[in-house]
Amino acid sequence: MALNSGNGTVPDSKLGDEHVAVQKLQPDAKIYDRLMTLSGFFKQQYGDEPEFYVRVPGRVNIIGEHVDYCGYSVLPMAVEQSIILAVGTNKQRAQLELHHLDEGKFQSFDCDLSDLEIKLPKTGGPGWYSYFLCGIKGIQEELNDKWRPIGMRIALSGNVPLAAGLSSSSALVSAAVLATGHAQGMPLDRKQLASISASCEQYIGTHSGGMDQAIAYLAKQGCAQHIEFHPKLKGTPVTLPAGSCFVVANSLVQKRKAASSDYNERVVECRLATRWLAKSQKLPNWKDLIRFVDLQEACHLDNDAYVKLIDQQLKKSIYTREDICEGLGITEQELETDFLTPSTQHMQQFKLRQRALHVIQEAGRVVKFRQICEQLQRRSSKQDIEQLGQLMQESHHSLRELYECSHPDLERLVALSAKQGVSARVTGAGWGGCIVAMCDSVKAASDYVNVLKREYYAQLPAHLLERYQPNDFNEVVFATFPSNGAELFVQ
Template identity: 45%
Template sequence: MNIFNENKVPLKKIPLDPRVDRLNSFFNNEFKSKVDFFVRVPGRVNIIGEHIDYCGFPVLPMALEQDILVAAGILEQPELHIRNVDNKYSNFDCKITTFEELNIEPDNNGRPYWYNYVLCGIKGAIEYLENKYSHGLRLCVDGNIPPASGLSSSSALVSASTLSFLYAQHSIPNKSEIASLCARSERYIGTQGGGMDQAIAFLAEENSAQYITWNPLTATAIELPKNIAFVVAHSLAEVNKAASNDFNRRVVECRLAAKVLARMSGSSTNSEIITLKEVQKLFGKDLDEMICLIQKHLPKEAYSKNEISQLLDTTDEELDTLYLTPNTKNLTEFKLKQRALHVFQEAFRVQKFRDTCLQLKSLKNGECNGNETIDRIGNSENKDDYISEILGTLLSESHFSLKTLYECSHENLDLLVEISKDMGIHSRLTGAGWGGCIVALCPLSKVDTYLEKLKKEYYEKYCNVSEDCVQEYAFATTPHYGAVIYV
């Protein structure tokens, strides 16, 4: 059975796949019962547009072949039984009633248990259903997205859990609705993300990246040049966004920058203005003009909490309540200028990346129409190389900005970028940063040589990774499809 509606998560026949078979056997052995359905949600790599989704700006990710795969069994009683095929992850069982009573507690070190991400998804689903549901679930989870890699393993797990619970209740929102629901659900674990991970998980299409915009949530397929591959390489420095305040700190700094810019310009005291995109819309200025405005209105390298309170004509206590998250209330200094500069410059890079891909498509279709950029591409000796260099340069600029303005890189990531640069390959960190992966734009003709260089000069030299295991951490990939339910 294959049921397809472009606005709904597709229902497909259970595939003949060894991994599905293994998960099915694991479920049967664990629960002594049959699987009712499977859910697959992919990981993602963000090609460009880092740390700007929660500021309201478009991003350009693609879904990966790697995924979270869940086997689900429907229960008549309101219970959850959660298992993982990897025995290093503990089992979890509980009764469920209302979403208000479904508590999500971290471990003694303040770090989330792996199953907390499952609970986040289910808590969000129960809230969406207004506590009106009929069934509990048995769930077995298998994931081949490297954890804490910046490839959205945790968001994929939240999304797979939400989708599983809703399907068990015979209630499936459309793709945009469930993506937004899953983004909200992840905040139950303390992460103040912007929704990119969940959007690409549900809206992805095979062989295309997606240009994702917000309010309303939309995804536009972007055809990528045929002569390139995207290579993902894990730095092996793991990051958990929910286990520190680094990520939420950047979110807060961007919110405060938006509030201060609006206030200091004299254009608005609107309490609803909370993103830098809203500030840009308020001023009616393009991205270049917003960069100049930042230099004018946010001249300091850092602002104290008291200085920001004065600029916003509020108290420190009100600042804590209105703008800070529980794990950022202890902060005393905020870098508003640097964060806002990165956001507007990165938004410009996303725009240029998209436009360049669209211009290449127009050229192929013979739609030059006197466009200067298209004419320049058309007149170049090697159009593919010309386009690849434009796109690659944008990735390199993005990494430099993330390293210097957003301060979310890591020495391992920087080393991978330098090794790539030695081969003339452009790359950048992808995901939240502070560890995780880089994504590199690599000519197809260089993929094997590039992967070999990464193996020798990074994984064997610095990480003591055996040759057999390198392919788990560095691989070429193409855009994959989004979430699916197998029945």
Template identity: 40%
Template structure:
């Protein structure tokens, strides 16, 4: 067990008001005051999309939008879970410890909201000794992260559930361990993602983006240009990555690409689950890996039968070695996916380098960062094929409205676009983008823009909020 370092301060007025509403809701349902609150932020990824599960570094930042959880122990052997938003039905589970044995990926039409919370509880209970676990839990959840939009609402909910469970059990874990356990826990829903969302949720820092590296997990501050402002704009197309096979198919395509490159270069493909692994085995640069992809992978689709032939294995063995849990397609694009990953990883490295150049004037910095973001979007659209026509239009309109660059952020197939501008131009930019994309569409004119287009800056990661004297009159924020 590792000790957690605490940094205490008072919540700001806006957060304090939300906590009091949450506490009031908790009291009205359970007739008692919550023991404490948990806050876990959403995130926006500046650059480095669809490469964390391939082992490569990413550059996200935590945002103001978050998931809040109020929690207390219960004398009843059950988990009671309530969401303030009544569009999400309440949930009860008899037998708290039995959650460890739940299957949570059985609904292929898309998981219910409470299953994400159960993922976090399940992940926590798997590492916490039995003697630390209370008989039951009472919980109320409230979030303002736009759902199914690429800002990590689902991962924030999983991470919040895990942090709340860990803390109420008085079990000590490091931030890195909680991020790692949360990432594993979210796979229980059926999504084979990487660890970016959970890492930035726990390791986020106010005033700084983060370069997140994996194996082992670690994070480094990325100081953004002082005048840079990032604007997030919703395409108004929702997409839940656990509701279909698009996301998992991309993960599998990257795995197949790594294994075929390994096989063709006389490397034991069975021990090469990620593209970064084959790069390390070959001892090549990212630029050199692009040439290797061109030489080793074909433009056309691969079938499973072809992949088995190349790897000299059976379909049954392939399913085990390559972790082919479920597949709903018989054709896979490998060359395009691998090219995106290696080139995107190189863009992340360049993004960090530009941010660190002290002798470059800020205007040039912003232009170069924007150019990298736009190239990232073009790759996601053309090579990774995870964009959407409305996202592409929004990116174009953002650049026409004065952004230095713009790209989709999150898994794709819907959700948000992130654009880079300056503090002096941000208000004019946002109004111009509203006119160009939202106001000209009759069905969008009456949109509530508070969670549709907004500027953001790096915010703090997950924290625990304690109340004094068993009341919510005096609160203090305890960052972990």
């Protein structure tokens, strides 16, 4: 007999933690009221009951920014905010029907799944439904000739802030992967689904590193996860310091990765820096190395030796196209065809040194953060907790100065945090979105949130005050606690 899991659901005891189990939804589940509202909307749209429900959380990355696509580990936790789906299937007609609970903001969409095509606009970001189509296409390609023409009726809702660095878009892609995989009768292996979810974001032009999708599937309630990508995907629970409380504060500057080339420019600069360093070490396969971690393995470098190599071989603050072509011994045509991506063809200058230094030093900070958390489980130490805060501050400084992905409004939030003695850093891709801050108690977090409400949020422009002040800004600044990863429910 299955035991209650503590979150108001009864899991399928035949499957281990490595699979997404089908859970019986209980009325005392935290998600129950949201799912029942969505169920009512589903019935209104389709005149029928949903067959199952999907929940995929957003995430906040505590430390380890812009390192996942270079092969290095990260330390995120899932947040309570999530994307939820109510799903019905139709084996007679391979049609997708999508209806968002917020109909005024998100237009409905339908298409023939036997002729799935993801069309991207020439300017601006993709339509919201394109993220869902990515997930379907990912499962189609994974199953190949085992794909069955099964239609899906979907109602969905989300309370993960959009374009805020909390992984709303990746949560939607991951939810689509889980729903489609279940409808197709796939074994719901969490690592496999995370891998599919990460790779299929390429269909909207995002070269994802895999962190968002990995935490979406591997997260466990009550702890962060140290997620490693090399040599294979692995998640290790990390207990955060006793009494500590993490706060997320949204700058309300929106930045969509898929609508801008900034994120992909950083990916390209890291790949170019890897190849430059590999060529400097006379590696015959230097063109094949695109992640810093692969070069580290090939040359048996530790963190300090890697920084020294960057100092020796990447001396310029800015590299031109001519510099890159001369250094790598390639033509400009080869640079455009083999080294740049479709969204980065316009690039004329490259900051290889700065990007490389950030990634290698940030990777070291992640490892130190985990080690200190583990030490704190054995003995309490104020000095160790202060060191965690110092690592977060160093991370933010690097993101601002070396990776250049901060924003004036994020800097205002970080400066207000520092005045309160709170360590904070940009989280997510940056250029807007959120900061994450570490407070030493729930009381300290409450006091800190009140300061931000008074000194940042109460000063917002009138149109934003009108939207967020009625709820006392609780949608945009809040304490958060580690949540479960992807879940699947039936009634």
